[in-house]
Amino acid sequence: MSAARAAKHKPVVVDEPPKVTPLITTLAARIVDLVRREDFPAGHRLTEQSLVDALGVSRSPVRKALQVLAQQGVVRSEPNRGYQLALPSAGLQPLALDEAESEEAIYLRIASDRIHGELPQEVTESELMERYGVSRIQVQRLLNRMGREAMVERKPGRGWIFRPLMNDLQSHRESYRFRMIIEPAAILEPGYAVDLAELEKCRREQQQLLQGGVMGCTPADIFQAGVHFHETMIAGAHNRFLVDSLRTINQMRRVVEYGTRLDAARLERQCRDHLVLIDLLARNERMEASQFLRQHLNTARLTKLGNE
Template structure:
């Protein structure tokens, strides 16, 4: 493996970890990475070994690697300290506000946001994986539809209230304890100070990852697919909202309660708790939106009695 190839592969693995928001301890199978980057397992193994020297990944007993502590520190940077994260959020906000057209070129975005080619490529790869941009045939890019109206956003929450509690009661539901404990670790890290430093995108990713993990336990591929599609659509709407750190901390604590119910196999209670959790979150966000964007005043109506 040449030095240039090694550097490219190391950078690609780092980008993959960042885009997927993998928490420290997430396993990185060599076979999966080799298939993703279309190389053999030998250069993947060498790249992981070099990343381990930086503590970006860590070798585990029995073989293989997991995401390391250095990667976790990098993911928890403040948005203004991470130019890619800041650029990503600015693009999302400008798209929702209507400041960006449906179609765009890479050079236009680079000039507008002061991004390097490498930074923009990383941002576009992330947006593509999240499902809100696509490359056009021939030249340029296009934004895909998202939930941008208040009505559609509320409908999305009502759909989740129907879907996610039902997922817990599916006959094939089975908890993957290792995955659930990983989610618990991430929620605890948010409560332990990270919540004050991370971006809206990182909060959304952590919370949606927990909800999608639970939906995946249902064994019903249609439920998981539906939730993933909805999360892709509502992603930008969430980024636009100002972050209420106190409310976010409250939801983290509720997530920990939900996780404990599932670890104790209290599925009926977990389904009921999920329903209340989503209902309260929907009401809270609807109230916050109305406070930030009150309805326009109307002239007094004549008394028709």
Template sequence: MSDTPLVTQLAGQIVDYIRAEKAAPGTQLVERRLAEHFRVSRSPVRRALTLLEKSGQIGVNARRGGYEVLAEALAVPAVPQAAASDEDETAYLKVAEDRLQGRLPDKVTDSKLARDYGLSGAQLRRVLARIANEGWIERLPGHGWAFLPMLTSMQSYQDSYRFRLTIEPAAILEPGFVLNRPALAACREQQQQLVEGGIWDITNAALFDLNSHLHETIIECSRNIFFIESLKRIDRLRRLMEYKQALDRKYAIVRSREHVVLVDLLLADRREEASAFMRKHLTSVSIEKMIERAR
């Protein structure tokens, strides 16, 4: 069974935490403490640790059991590079485009997808696992797949930004707001790498993931489950449109600089300024996105 978006995101947050804490190789990773730190149950932590062990970023502690930090997890988090133009990526982007353009029905079968896109069974499983983890398709009981709703119209896209303008600045001012400093510091490092040149090599999909992860990390600090879940749902709905209609990179690098400033304000505990800056940032992005969409 493929991992859920929660598990894959949590795995990344655990690596960010290890790096921010500068944990030495061999440091024991305690499941209970991680669950308390990230305010989740132990089940997703356990699955996230299993995922990290499979990817070689943490190891099994032969003497004490459980998992321990490996040197591979301590490197500075790198900005993802442009994906190779392989068959999986091509098929994934073709499915996304066909879905956005209404060329795919709401429900599809494995056999039809494999036939229409010329994919082997293994390729199809990889592509569908990626799409399912991103949250825009789900397996039907017994047979086939169902695509989930997405933002496709100009009005719904614009409404999503107006909604974000309402909740994201407000979330920063929530009375229960508590900074997750390690996670925010890791996000800042990633955004700084974009500013320093990574913005020109990263794919639209990877750029969306980095930026949405930063905004979700900030809103998670509010500890308001309604704000948190609302933003994550919006991000799932707008994912494909963002892939297709990403910001011009000359604008995107400006937004990455703004992300760095925003995180710095939060880390300095200047929340009133951070909230106002978030509103200004989202307003600018929404205007630029509407201009791009209108072209």
């Protein structure tokens, strides 16, 4: 048989589809979120190393997540060029994956149980595995995420400890009052200069929340978009104490916000307020932005906590 005929009859080896685990589906959803947040165009090359750096995971699950996205037509693979976006970011919607949503639901259950005092301040992986019926790998993944979000800390020995929460009415009132003092004042600081590139990322996040429907987002998505905007805004004062103070408050209220019932009207108004503030800051209209921000925070305080 000639070499040409042998090559013609050589069996084609097809890569097996990746085993889809909760980690892979979660990573696939996070890659899509990253693409939408960064507003990448069609044809943008997604390298494994850039995703490893951005998502804080190893190469193997990133590679499998890209294979899942290729099957769904989000990316395409070309020889010697790796993966590229098949669609522009504007044409993508957040992935709704059952496995990822299941893990998100467990995450919110843990947060809710901690808020209501049903979980002690110190826990072990084994206790969480038994209580929520999940594997050790899932628990470790959830705790690592909570650690990145400053909700828990690993103890020197074994186990984890939850950080302090803002879970009573008075502490919420004090936090809003404190934010009404520092955030509007930060905008008026001498030399204030917001990072315009980061501000545009915030704009895209707020627009995506409105276009995609806030009720279709998770509480974590909504909270993180708000945190990103407010911390970007206050960072323009270039004062580490202001930034650190706001981050501490956000860490303390994160768990409580995740357990808050979603109110579509309130959340849409919040997104529109954020877009107004972004426009004011982009035009360097700082006095107007400061006044609008104080009003925005006060409205949020009254809506959530009522009159004092």
